[in-house]
Amino acid sequence: MTQTINSVFEAQQQYKYTLRNTNAAQRIKKLKTLKASIEKNESSIYKALQNDLRKSHFEAAVTEVIFIYGEIDFAIKNLGKWMRPRRVGKSMVSLMAKNRIYYEPKGSCLIISPWNYPFQLMMSPLLSAIAAGNCAILKPSELSPSTSQIISKIIKECFEEQEICCFEGDVTVSTTLLNLPFDHIFFTGSPAIGKIVMEAAAKHLTSVTLELGGKSPTIIDQSANISNAAEKIAWGKLVNAGQTCIAPDYILVPEHKEQEFIKAYSEATQRLFFKNNQQINEDAYAKIINPKHFKRIVALIEDATSKGAKISYGGETQEVSQTINPTLLTQLPSAANIMNEEIFGPVLPIITYKTVDDAIATVNSKSKPLALYIFSEDSKNTRHIINNTSAGGTCVNDVLIHISNPKLPFGGVNSSGMGSCHGIFGFKTFSHERAVVFQSAMNMSSMIYPPYEGKSWVLKLLKKLM
Numbered sequence: 278m279t280q281t282i283n284s285v286f287e288a289q290q291q292y293k294y295t296l297r298n299t300n301a302a303q304r305i306k307k308l309k310t311l312k313a314s315i316e317k318n319e320s321s322i323y324k325a326l327q328n329d330l331r332k333s334h335f336e337a338a339v340t341e342v343i344f345i346y347g348e349i350d351f352a353i354k355n356l357g358k359w360m361r362p363r364r365v366g367k368s369m370v371s372l373m374a375k376n377r378i379y380y381e382p383k384g385s386c387l388i389i390s391p392w393n394y395p396f397q398l399m400m401s402p403l404l405s406a407i408a409a410g411n412c413a414i415l416k417p418s419e420l421s422p423s424t425s426q427i428i429s430k431i432i433k434e435c436f437e438e439q440e441i442c443c444f445e446g447d448v449t450v451s452t453t454l455l456n457l458p459f460d461h462i463f464f465t466g467s468p469a470i471g472k473i474v475m476e477a478a479a480k481h482l483t484s485v486t487l488e489l490g491g492k493s494p495t496i497i498d499q500s501a502n503i504s505n506a507a508e509k510i511a512w513g514k515l516v517n518a519g520q521t522c523i524a525p526d527y528i529l530v531p532e533h534k535e536q537e538f539i540k541a542y543s544e545a546t547q548r549l550f551f552k553n554n555q556q557i558n559e560d561a562y563a564k565i566i567n568p569k570h571f572k573r574i575v576a577l578i579e580d581a582t583s584k585g586a587k588i589s590y591g592g593e594t595q596e597v598s599q600t601i602n603p604t605l606l607t608q609l610p611s612a613a614n615i616m617n618e619e620i621f622g623p624v625l626p627i628i629t630y631k632t633v634d635d636a637i638a639t640v641n642s643k644s645k646p647l648a649l650y651i652f653s654e655d656s657k658n659t660r661h662i663i664n665n666t667s668a669g670g671t672c673v674n675d676v677l678i679h680i681s682n683p684k685l686p687f688g689g690v691n692s693s694g695m696g697s698c699h700g701i702f703g704f705k706t707f708s709h710e711r712a713v714v715f716q717s718a719m720n721m722s723s724m725i726y727p728p729y730e731g732k733s734w735v736l737k738l739l740k741k742l743m
């Protein structure tokens with residue numbers, strides 16, 4: 278495997294110079310080819326997502342496949358504009374010059390993706406890499422093998438290895454890839470592995486985009502409409518059984534609203550994810566990816582209850598089908614592991630607070646989250662929360678939906694990530710913004726050349742005009 282990886286990498290080192298010179302029409306053709314192959318393989322993609330995660334056709338269509346069609350179409354529509362060198366203003370010494378920003382491809386890129394939205398999270402950075410004119414090596418997750426296989430098939434159908442190549446496999450494949458001097462690494466996964474990736478990249482001074490995770494809080498304030506908030510949170514928390522990087526991880530509710538929220542959340546959950554109000558509707562509710570993660574989440578519940586937390590709703594688990602029912606935990610001690618690590622499952626801890634500033638202090642006591650949600654009808658409170666916290670992205674009176682707009686950057690901050698993707702932000706991630714100055718014959722640069730005697734007027738002028 279190492280030999281094959283090295284030879285594909287070497288081939289891409291040559292081919293990246295050819296790709297640099299592709300124009301918008303040529304790249305659009307590649308994006309269209311990719312879209313056509315996805316369309317052709319659509320039913321296999323749904324089958325793979327069903328195998329890996331028990332994702333329903335509808336959920337997979339909305340959150341993985343149609344999502345990618347939308348992103349490809351958006352890139353096709355805008356690529357000509359994105360690629361155009363951007364004019365910028367002049368400086369004193371380039372007064373007569375043309376000043377431009379060129380978007381040059383980074384070159385050869387490595388894209389490593391996780392298992393939770395295994396199709397979308399590989400295709401989204403890939404289409405941005407293609408739009409920006411790069412070669413890429415892809416490493417999908419070994420924990421979603423059916424989807425990794427279909428990704429590999431699509432890539433083989435559309436591209437020569439010297440342009441895009443997919444290597445399936447586990448950490449050994451990642452480690453081999455991470456030893457190579459790529460021009461850029463785009464990694465989506467956990468903060469712990471993000472650190473390994475960044476360390477490996479540092480050896481070659483390779484630039485990185487890290488799309489990571491963490492604990493995304495939701496603050497519900499006094500003024501919020503609780504039943505509306507509960508339904509939206511139930512959907513955002515339980516889609517893909519909570520295995521969503523921007524799922525609400527825990528909820529902060531005013532003390533006297535806790536019971537109302539528990540009632541509204543359990544009712545919403547029954548409506549959305551159960552059949553006849555009793556049995557989980559497996560067509561709407563994914564399984565936990567594998568036994569290891571199933572046990573990890575069960576252990577989080579057990580640890581919390583052993584330290585005094587209460588299961589206020591749900592708590593049922595079925596090991597054979599790797600299903601954990603929607604669960605609410607209350608009375609959580611801060612020492613509970615569930616309050617200190619990303620849950621990535623359908624368990625929602627509720628923390629009560631007295632004042633909004635207490636809620637803000639809880640959020641700020643943890644690492645900066647990938648998402649922060651606010652439910653409030655009070656614009657002053659909303660502004661106060663936004664101004665006094667930091668997060669990759671925020672929705673007010675909703676959850677998750679910021680990811681669906683390609684006009685918004687998607688990414689984290691510090692431990693939830695660095696850099697961003699989607700739309701022009703993805704294009705720029707895979708491009709180097711190169712400053713290019715076309716000097717004119719009539720230029721003023723020489724005024725700053727030596728000898729400096731008698732040139733104090735230049736300093737005075739520069740102080741005024743720079």
Ligand code: NAD
Pocket residue numbers: 389390391392393394398416417418419446447448451452455465466467468470471473474487488489490491521522523619621647689694
């Ligand atoms: P992970 O970090 O365990 O794995 C991600 C990828 O890294 C996989 O392809 C895996 O094979 C590879 N990998 C694993 N160990 C490695 C190592 N030692 N060296 C190099 N590569 C290695 O993450 P996961 O469990 O697949 O996904 C869940 C995590 O991803 C959560 O933290 C979640 O929040 C995050 N996530 C973030 C986003 C986002 O857009 N920010 C999206 C989805 C998931």
